[in-house]
Amino acid sequence: MILKHEPMKQFLVLPPNDVRSRALELEYSRLGPENISADAPTIVFLHEGLGCVELWRSFPAALCERLQCRGFAYSRFAYGESTPRPHDEPFPSDYLERETLDVLPAVLGTLGIERPWLIGHSDGGTIALLAAASDPGCARYSGIVTIAPHYRVEEICIAGIERARAAYEQGDLRKRLAKYHRDVDSAFYGWCRVWLDPARRGWNIETALKKIACPTLAIQGVQDEYATLDQIEAIQRHAPQTELMKIDGCGHFPFFVRTETVIDAIAAFVQDRRQ
Numbered sequence: 063m064i065l066k067h068e069p070m071k072q073f074l075v076l077p078p079n080d081v082r083s084r085a086l087e088l089e090y091s092r093l094g095p096e097n098i099s100a101d102a103p104t105i106v107f108l109h110e111g112l113g114c115v116e117l118w119r120s121f122p123a124a125l126c127e128r129l130q131c132r133g134f135a136y137s138r139f140a141y142g143e144s145t146p147r148p149h150d151e152p153f154p155s156d157y158l159e160r161e162t163l164d165v166l167p168a169v170l171g172t173l174g175i176e177r178p179w180l181i182g183h184s185d186g187g188t189i190a191l192l193a194a195a196s197d198p199g200c201a202r203y204s205g206i207v208t209i210a211p212h213y214r215v216e217e218i219c220i221a222g223i224e225r226a227r228a229a230y231e232q233g234d235l236r237k238r239l240a241k242y243h244r245d246v247d248s249a250f251y252g253w254c255r256v257w258l259d260p261a262r263r264g265w266n267i268e269t270a271l272k273k274i275a276c277p278t279l280a281i282q283g284v285q286d287e288y289a290t291l292d293q294i295e296a297i298q299r300h301a302p303q304t305e306l307m308k309i310d311g312c313g314h315f316p317f318f319v320r321t322e323t324v325i326d327a328i329a330a331f332v333q334d335r336r337q
Contacts, residue, residue, distance in 0.1 A: 071089060071143055072089070072090055072091060072092070073087050073088065073089055073090070073143075074087075074088050074090060074136075074169065074172050074173065075087050075088075076088065076165065076168045076169070076172065079164070081160060081164040082164065082165075084145070085145075086139050086144065086145045086165070087144060087145050088136050088137060088138070088139070088144045088145070088165075088169065089114070089115055089136065089137040089142045089143040089144045090115065090134060090135065090136035090137070090169075090173070091115045091134070091135050091136075092132070092133070092134060093122050093123050093126045093132070093133030093134065093135065094123075094126040094127075094130075094131055094132040094133050095126070095127050095130060098130060098131065098132055099130070101336075102129075102130055102131045102132060103129065103131045103132075103178070103179055103204060103332060103336060104131060104132045104133070104134070104175055104176075104177075104178040104179065105122070105125070105126065105129070105131055105132070105133045105134070105178060105179045105180075105181055105332075106133075106134050106135070106136075106166075106169075106170070106175065106178045106179070106180050106181070107122045107133065107134070107135035107181050107182075107186070108166075108180060108181065108182035108183070108185075108186030108187070108189050108190055109135070109137065109138070109141065109182075109183060109185075109186050110183045110184035110185050110186055110187075110210075111184055111185040111253040111257075112141075112226075112239060112249060112250065112253060113137075113141065113183070113184075113186070114137040114141040114142025114143075114144075114242050114243060114249075115135045115136065115137045115142050116142060116242050117142075117242055118135055119318070121317045121318070121321065121324075121325075122135055122181075124321070124325060125181075125325050125328060125329065128325055128329045129329050129332060129333070131332075134173060134175060134178075136169055138161060138165070139165070140153075140243075140245070140248045140249050140252045141243060141249050142242060142243060142244070143244050144244070146244055146245035146248040146249075147245075147248040147249075147252045148248075149247065149248060149251075152252070152255055152256065153252045153253070153255070153256040154256075155256060155259070155261065155262060155265070157256060158185060158188050158189055158192060159192060161189050162189050162192040162193050162196060163192075163196060166189065166193060167202075177201075177202065177203060177204045178203065178204065179203070179204050179205050179206065179207070179332060180193055180194070180203055180205075180206045180207070181206070181207040181209070181328070182206070182207075182208055182209065182211065183209040183210060183315075183317070184209070184210050184211065184212070184288070184314065185212075185253070187208035187209050187210055187211030187212075188208075188211045188212050188213070188267070190206040190207070190208045190211070191206070191208055191211055191213065191267065191270065191271065191274065191297065192267060192270055193206070194206045194273075194274040194275075194276050194278065195267075195270035195271065195272075195273040195274050196273075197275075197276065198273050198274075198275050199275070200275055200276045203276055204276065204277070204335075205276045205277035205278065205279075205331075205332070205335060206274075206276060206277075206278050206279070207278075207279045207280075207281065207328050207331065207332075208278065208279070208280050208281070208294075208297070209280075209281045209282070209316065209317060209324075210281070210282050210283065210286055210288070210289060210293070210314050210315075210316070211280070211293060211294070211297075212288075212289060212293055213266065213267050213268055213270075213271060213293060213296055213297070214265065214266040214267070214268065214293075214296075215257075215262060215263050215264075215265050215266075216289060216290060216292075216293075218287070218288065218289060218290060219257070219288045219289055220257070220258065220263075222287045222288040222314075223254060223257050223258055223288070224258065225287075226254065227254050227258070230250055230254075236250070268296065268300065271296060271297055271299075271300035271301055272300045272301070274297070274300070274301040274304070275301070275303070277303065277331070277335045278297065278301055278303060278304040278305070279304070279305050279307065279327070279328065279331045280294035280297045280298065280304055280305070280306050280307070281294070281306075281307040281309065281316055281317075281324060281327070282294045282307075282308060282309070282316070283308075283309050283310075283311075283312035283313045283314060283315070283316045283319070284308055284309065284310045284311070284312075285310075285311070285312060285313045286313050286314050287313045287314055288314050289314075291308060294306055294308075305331065307324075307327050309323065309324070
């Protein structure tokens with residue numbers, strides 16, 4: 063099988079605006095097989111809190127091949143080869159909301175992407191939820207797949223991030239991540255400090271979940287080291303159209319541990335709802 067995966071280091075530039083004081087240069091990648099039909103869906107992949115385009119590995123290309131669709135993945139501000147975060151500039155507490163309402167629509171507009179499916183993992187999963195909530199008429203997004211998202215802060219999440227900080231400062235996590243991020247400290251501490259800030263303990267997007275109307279698939283590993291299953295069960299409570307997939311035997315990265323299972327589920331979900 064030959065998977066089309068164009069060179070990672072393509073870039074788009076978003077000029078400054080009322081939300082962003084600086085221009086952002088964002089790394090992105092196009093995915094998908096050759097000769098895709100005109101009515102094929104488009105998927106936009108939203109990475110996790112320490113991720114980037116390259117850290118998705120082969121999962122996006124394999125899913126796009128399975129669905130015979132177009133795919134796009136981009137590295138957010140501070141991640142991968144995108145513009146780094148200045149070290150003296152913390153992420154704002156509403157950085158996920160800003161990404162949803164400002165950067166994501168700007169990326170889609172710049173790349174000419176209309177009504178995509180969003181597939182997000184962890185922080186990216188929360189961005190997908192917020193995007194769906196901002197689109198109650200389902201005019202902008204065809205549907206979402208949210209993998210290991212967070213709608214509120216749990217003690218298990220705080221403990222997991224504290225372990226990650228210890229592994230970064232005392233173990234080899236910094237060395238491993240440095241291969242993927244232009245400024246690894248910018249990426250790590252931007253994420254770590256905002257989540258460990260005591261002021262964030264009350265963060266909660268439960269109200270937003272009630273506004274989600276589009277097709278939604280929520281996936282989580284039963285042994286997720288950053289969250290309990292309430293994180294996806296709450297989505298279904300507030301958006302009853304949501305389908306849940308709980309995968310035993312894996313933690314925060316089910317698409318790496320149970321790759322074929324996850325691809326099968328997402329492919330069936332999207333194919334059943336293609337218009």
